[in-house]
Amino acid sequence: MIELSRVNKWYGDFHVLKDVDIKVGKGEKVVVCGPSGSGKSTMIRLINRLETHQSGRIVVDGIELSDDLKSVDAIRREVGMVFQSFNLFPHLTVMENLTLAPIWVRKMPKRAAEEHAQHFLERVKIPEQADKYPGQLSGGQQQRVAIARALCMRPKVMLFDEPTSALDPEMIKEVLDVMIELAHEGMTMVCVTHEMGFAKTVADRVVFMDQGEIVEAAAPHEFFEAPKTDRAKLFLSQILGH
Amino acid sequence: MGSDPFIAGPGQARTKGSDPKVALAWAREHLFSSWGNTAVTLMIVYLLWKLMLPFLDWALVKAVWWSPDGKACRVEDSGACWALIADKHRFMLFGTYPFDAQWRPALASLIFVALYVVSAIRACWRPWLALVWLGGLAAIGVLMWGGVFGMVYVENERWGGLALTLLLATFGIAIAFPLSILLALARRSTMPVIRWLAIGYIELIRGVPLISLLFMASVMLPLFLPEGVTIDKLLRAQIAMILFAAAYLAEVVRGGLQAIPRGQYEAAQALGLSYWKMMGFIILPQALRISIPPLVNTFIGFFKDTSLVLIIGLFDLLTTVKVSLTEPKWTGFGVEAYIFASAVYFIFCFAMSRYSQALEASLGAAQSRGTNGAGKGVA
Numbered sequence: 220m221i222e223l224s225r226v227n228k229w230y231g232d233f234h235v236l237k238d239v240d241i242k243v244g245k246g247e248k249v250v251v252c253g254p255s256g257s258g259k260s261t262m263i264r265l266i267n268r269l270e271t272h273q274s275g276r277i278v279v280d281g282i283e284l285s286d287d288l289k290s291v292d293a294i295r296r297e298v299g300m301v302f303q304s305f306n307l308f309p310h311l312t313v314m315e316n317l318t319l320a321p322i323w324v325r326k327m328p329k330r331a332a333e334e335h336a337q338h339f340l341e342r343v344k345i346p347e348q349a350d351k352y353p354g355q356l357s358g359g360q361q362q363r364v365a366i367a368r369a370l371c372m373r374p375k376v377m378l379f380d381e382p383t384s385a386l387d388p389e390m391i392k393e394v395l396d397v398m399i400e401l402a403h404e405g406m407t408m409v410c411v412t413h414e415m416g417f418a419k420t421v422a423d424r425v426v427f428m429d430q431g432e433i434v435e436a437a438a439p440h441e442f443f444e445a446p447k448t449d450r451a452k453l454f455l456s457q458i459l460g461h
Numbered sequence: 462m463g464s465d466p467f468i469a470g471p472g473q474a475r476t477k478g479s480d481p482k483v484a485l486a487w488a489r490e491h492l493f494s495s496w497g498n499t500a501v502t503l504m505i506v507y508l509l510w511k512l513m514l515p516f517l518d519w520a521l522v523k524a525v526w527w528s529p530d531g532k533a534c535r536v537e538d539s540g541a542c543w544a545l546i547a548d549k550h551r552f553m554l555f556g557t558y559p560f561d562a563q564w565r566p567a568l569a570s571l572i573f574v575a576l577y578v579v580s581a582i583r584a585c586w587r588p589w590l591a592l593v594w595l596g597g598l599a600a601i602g603v604l605m606w607g608g609v610f611g612m613v614y615v616e617n618e619r620w621g622g623l624a625l626t627l628l629l630a631t632f633g634i635a636i637a638f639p640l641s642i643l644l645a646l647a648r649r650s651t652m653p654v655i656r657w658l659a660i661g662y663i664e665l666i667r668g669v670p671l672i673s674l675l676f677m678a679s680v681m682l683p684l685f686l687p688e689g690v691t692i693d694k695l696l697r698a699q700i701a702m703i704l705f706a707a708a709y710l711a712e713v714v715r716g717g718l719q720a721i722p723r724g725q726y727e728a729a730q731a732l733g734l735s736y737w738k739m740m741g742f743i744i745l746p747q748a749l750r751i752s753i754p755p756l757v758n759t760f761i762g763f764f765k766d767t768s769l770v771l772i773i774g775l776f777d778l779l780t781t782v783k784v785s786l787t788e789p790k791w792t793g794f795g796v797e798a799y800i801f802a803s804a805v806y807f808i809f810c811f812a813m814s815r816y817s818q819a820l821e822a823s824l825g826a827a828q829s830r831g832t833n834g835a836g837k838g839v840a
């Protein structure tokens with residue numbers, strides 16, 4: 220489904236990603252973790268070309284990412300993304316947030332798009348908020364709307380970049396529950412998160428990054444119980460330590 | 462609260478605004494809250510009183526309202542000479558337009574005002590509004606030029622006064638505004654050539670005064686045109702004003718664009734929206750909304766700048782006012798004439814300003830609690 224091979228990226232002189240290799244199969248759930256500044260966001264954003272790479276190959280759903288705008292558009296239609304800061308459109312209602320892209324990108328009729336959107340609002344457990352503006356919702360509700368918005372495009376892959384880090388503790392669970400449900404339904408997911416409980420529950424693989432490299436990639440129980448590298452041990456002791 | 466004797470007795474409804482008790486309480490709290498505050502309030506009231514009294518005396522009590530030959534205004538100790546306005550208001554408002562046909566520019570001005578009013582109502586922001594405008598402008602064109610339906614033809618050299626001012630301002634803003642959005646987008650484009658062109662254009666136009674642009678449009682432009690091709694003087698002035706306004710508005714729009722967080726672009730892109738859809742649905746609606754105050758500020762400035770067309774011999778409202786004063790019987794009554802002109806400008810500019818405040822408030826009401834981020838909500 221997603222394949223990055225020997226991908227490199229620089230910001231000026233700064234080498235952010237170093238020979239990154241990763242493969243995500245259909246239906247697989249991969250959790251990416253690592254210290255701040257290690258390049259996790261950069262890596263995940265390469266997959267839908269919010270960032271560009273300088274060398275290496277990225278293939279998503281059989282399409283290789285290049286400067287060709289058609290291939291970028293094609294991939295963005297198939298890949299949904301959820302951001303740390305929600306990025307809902309504040310001037311549109313929840314319903315309009317959800318139906319805009321299906322109507323204008325997928326060319327769905329308005330009525331069908333709205334029914335579809337209502338269905339996803341029910342799945343993220345906020346069916347009654349359709350007519351509100353994002354600014355009138357709590358953080359956890361906003362993030363669930365953001366998830367529904369991405370799902371409304373019927374993506375084959377969902378990318379999550381620290382979806383719960385901007386949330387108050389009591390709201391984290393409601394978002395994670397939605398994500399766990401999504402995982403059980405067989406969605407292909409790549410998720411940057413430090414929620415180790417979530418990783419243990421749903422991940423097929425945990426990828427640990429540090430300083431732009433993938434240091435370890437292993438099944439969750441292996442990674443958490445027997446990390447092979449010192450860097451991973453140090454990282455785990457830090458996040459589990461408090 | 463009901464038991465507090467100073468607020469409201471039982472069964473005594475509390476009304477807002479007009480209630481003298483409320484007004485008194487407000488005054489006590491805001492104007493007389495301390496000795497210092499009270500002193501300042503009293504001093505200002507005193508100064509206003511001292512200034513207003515002679516003005517009212519001049520403008521109302523001793524004013525001359527009617528005097529076709531202007532003699533009454535020359536009498537010793539007479540006040541404002543409103544007789545000038547009574548005598549010359551037709552010329553001030555309609556310029557040298559044929560006197561008997563002046564109902565036509567009057568009606569045209571009313572149509573302009575009606576168009577503004579309809580466009581100001583949000584419920585009317587529908588596709589048919591464009592048709593209303595097309596129809597309105599066509600009617601204005603027919604009225605101003607005439608030549609059909611038994612109306613005599615009036616060449617646009619003779620248009621003047623308020624109708625001309627409204628014409629220049631309306632077309633100026635209506636065309637310059639969309640143009641400025643394109644310019645602002647171009648200035649932020651990732652394509653260097655487009656960006657440089659936009660920067661060059663904006664900086665060039667902003668670097669020269671409108672007067673010199675108008676002058677160039679009226680004097681130099683004809684030199685570059687091929688033999689036999691002439692562009693009407695009014696059109697040349699209009700083009701110069703559009704080019705000028707577009708550059709200024711573009712910078713205002715760019716300011717609004719800069720305030721939109723990157724996450725909005727990224728979310729739109731991640732959903733697969735194309736550049737124009739992203740701009741049209743996501744970025745511009747937000748950017749323009751936060752730009753309403755500076756945009757209206759620029760509109761108001763532009764409305765008043767239309768008076769500069771006088772240097773190329775067009776008779777806008779301010780010019781007709783000035784010309785009225787050259788008549789021997791009215792020379793020396795500039796204050797009255799300019800008060801009149803100012804009042805007309807003020808009505809339009811004040812309406813724009815109030816409208817922008819109302820629009821901002823109504824657009825902001827629904828989504829009052831800001832944008833994204835770690836908003837901690839009240840569910």
Ligand SMILES: Nc1ncnc2c1ncn2[C@@H]1O[C@H](COP(=O)(O)OP(=O)(O)OP(=O)(O)O)[C@@H](O)[C@H]1O
Pocket residue numbers: 230233235253254255256257258259260261262
């Ligand atoms: N636009 C940019 N220009 C220059 N450097 C950048 C840019 N974006 C990110 N970086 C740098 O690249 C590195 C990797 O950033 P990235 O956002 O991918 O880290 P991250 O692993 O997601 O960290 P965090 O956990 O804090 O989100 C950081 O050191 C960051 O400073």
Ligand SMILES: [Mg+2]
Pocket residue numbers: 259260261380381
């Ligand atoms: Mg990050």
